[in-house]
Amino acid sequence: MASIFTKIVQGEIPSYTIAEDDKHLAFLDAMPLVNGHCLVIPKEEVDLIFDLENEDFKNLWSFAQTVAKKMEKAFPERRIAVAVVGLEVPHAHIHLIPINKMEDMNFKNVRLKFSDEEYRETQQHIINS
Numbered sequence: 001m002a003s004i005f006t007k008i009v010q011g012e013i014p015s016y017t018i019a020e021d022d023k024h025l026a027f028l029d030a031m032p033l034v035n036g037h038c039l040v041i042p043k044e045e046v047d048l049i050f051d052l053e054n055e056d057f058k059n060l061w062s063f064a065q066t067v068a069k070k071m072e073k074a075f076p077e078r079r080i081a082v083a084v085v086g087l088e089v090p091h092a093h094i095h096l097i098p099i100n101k102m103e104d105m106n107f108k109n110v111r112l113k114f115s116d117e118e119y120r121e122t123q124q125h126i127i128n129s
Contacts, residue, residue, distance in 0.1 A: 073129035
């Protein structure tokens, strides 16, 4: 059975895409810790990030760096934190989280929910940065 991220890659589930190339996808987290929380994934479904082939691993992190640089411009007063947890979805992914303090990236925090319009505004803000 395909993961939720594979369904996003295949267009079966809508997402707020931030960046995409032939092997990677970055999109806003549907249940973010903070506004702008993004996920970066390889399009190929691999459960564990350290199971990626060496070149694929390097390329995923390079793609994540490109996305993080856009996020830095969109959220200049913050740092972009990085987390690889991988417990929620069996598909390798990197969390990029704009933070002001360490508590902002505590995965025990209540997840936020935004309206479609708010997600689209954040999406465009990052894309246009």
